[in-house]
Amino acid sequence: MKSMWKIAVLIIISLCLLVGCVGTSVLEKLGLSVAVGFDGLPNNKLNVTSVILNPTTESAKKSKVISTIANSSKGARIKINSMISHSSVSGQIRVVIFDDQLGKAGVSDVVENLTRDPFLGDSIYLAMSNGSAHELLSHNYPQIPDIGTHLYEMIQQHIEDDWVPSCTVQDYRSAMYSIGSDAVLPILMKKDDSVEISGLVLFRNDKAVGTIGQSEGYLLKLLRGKQKEYLQEIGIDRIELEPHLVSHKGGKVRVVISNIGSKVRIRLTSMKPLQFQVHVHMNVELQEITDRYDFSKNEAKKLLEKKIGEELQKETDQLIQKLQRMNSDAVGFGNVYRSSVRNAHLTRDKWGEKYQKAKIQTQFHVNLIRTGTIE
């Protein structure tokens, strides 16, 4: 028993001595960067902008922005470190933004080096800025106390309940490295004194090849099977709905629907020529219709369902053609192909050729389950 105590005391003493070996990082002594922006410059240089949390009870601004020109992102951190009073750390980075120049040139280098650092998580959001990222981050927004957190919350909210597909580093890398799908990231745009998500940028490998707008983004997220409840406005030609319309105005009939549950099935129907069939089953709720429509008859409901489906199908076909033209497989038809064909031996280039020639048919099965309380 006595020797046990001796050993215990020895262990405790030696452990206490070990305390000095652990490096501490006390919260208030750190310059926590929340968002980082990369701007591509000539000669492979980068203009790195870091948003550092700097809350003092006195000032309304909770962050400060520091930027520097460097050859690498870590090189930039060294330089930034010499510009602030605290030591700059990257463990709280939530958003990484790069400008369209860098997007067109390829962002892999930046992203790869981000993932190399264990302090940066896989759930960091990636986004592209329309214009310079430095300008987006360093602008003095009177309404926004901390632009880094603001961007993070904005992107998070749009991913969770809106039309933006998930855009974390993990998503980007998994799309980039799997043959048969390509990454999609949101585009951030500075608009006067606020920031908005103006659309989505489509990638081919690690290069940005084109952009799509908000309503196309909605359909893309729908096809990827991740779309939650979200409102979508559809215009249907007046003539198509004529038999059941009560009022008679001009122009298109605008229908606002809310998707409350959808199922997407993509099937490879033919190898040569390459054909895909996309079935989308949607349960929708009618939120608004600009004309008075007679829902009392069953045919009227059926007709509206059919027309909504047709309209969505038309838009989706356009979107898929656009994607094919850009040769960006954002929906992931390649993955369907690989999982359906044994020994596909697909490479990126092979799939790129096949994809552009593929015939993709879509079909929407809309089920109008509620038309609102006015019956």
Added chain:
Amino acid sequence: MTDFVDTLRDQFALRFQDHTKIVIRAVSSNTAVCYLPELVDTDMLNKFILAPLLQVKWIPNSEDLMRILTVGEVKPLESLNEAIPLMMKGWAYVATTDIGVVANVANLPKRQIGAPENETTILGPMLAFSESIETSTALLRSSIPDPSLRNEELHFGNKRHTLIRLMFMSDRVEENCVNVVRQRIEQLQNNDVTGSAELLHMIQDNDSSIFPQMLLTERVDLASHSLLEGKIIILVDGSQLAIIGPTEFTDFFLSTEDRYMGWGIGTFLRCLRMLALFISVYLTPAYVAALTFHYEIIPSSLLVSLIESRSKVPFPPLFETLILEITMELLREAGARLPTKVGQTMGIVGGIVIGQAAVQAGFTSNILIMLVALAALGSFATPNYFMSSTLRLVRYPMVILAGFWGSIGIVFMSLLVVIHLIRQTSFGQPYFYAIHPKDQSNTLSQDMLMPEPKGLTSTGHSIRKFIKSFRLSSLWAGDIDN
């Protein structure tokens, strides 16, 4: 006549060294009654000892003497030495020239049966044990009127002659346990104890552990319920707390009230107390670890307010937390030592004034004030006072290690505690029973207060079955149905 009384007086004077006032009442030339006046019931003495004695002329032997004395408890004695300890407890000694008999006419000071004061519940019987072992035994006996409730008397100590009673249900208790307890108490013959709390520490399995290994209760319903569960109750004369053993770790987080509440609310309350356990042990260490080492895990929405409140504090998080924790302990200790009314005022004044001033002076961050208060609340939610003090004590090494090594320190300390608990026994029974050794009975569903099966179709039965089907041990054994 006077000769006889004088001899007796001399004999007593020799033994009591003449400090104790003993009444020696001569009844006849060769008979006298001796007693300590402050301990006996004079009414009883007059009616049942003196009156019958005065009516007889000649007493041939002790049997006859005992027949004359109309008192419940009488005992023949060999020598005066045997009489003294009993006289000290209020018995009267009736002596003739050649025989001696003691009769119980004690009227020891005792109080009325009161309501439990420290272990209050909202529902449930308002009965507490009292300092008199006879009352306590009577309370238990009346709550379980069954012949299998055994009652073993042990005497303890060489000065105080404390009476100890082991009570258990002979058909439910584990025989080994009783032997262990009996042996431990017998080994301690020569020590003196003032009460059950002291005895508890003398007979516990592991002296160096800070975890309580037996329950101490003043509630009769808890004790009688434990008896029915097959546990042993130890009553000590002069102490209003009964010892319950053997115990498991989880027993310290159960209140008798849970049973009165029904299984839904009861289970909720038990889960709440488990949550309180984790809050009280881990909340402040997690704060220290996160602020000293792991800034990455702080949620982004908390970052700004955390940095803001920390920016004025001159101490590292470890010292900040230790200072506040110790302040909290001081408040609690001072409050406990003061009279109730003053104590309450002090608690409020201390809490508000010190807390508010500490934040304004930039001494601590207001987030930490909240966390420390929450941790203290968590430890007070534990129904057992010993256990709640232990939890507060465990927090200090946890905080210190968290300040030294961050989350690794917390994990290290947690492992130490778990290893310690698993090695621990209570009366030779495993202490961390539900977890190690792997539970054989249905402790889990007992702790979760699932409804008892009333018939094969009752929902309680199917819920139990359902839960059992998920238990690993039953999967391995392949018997899901029993």
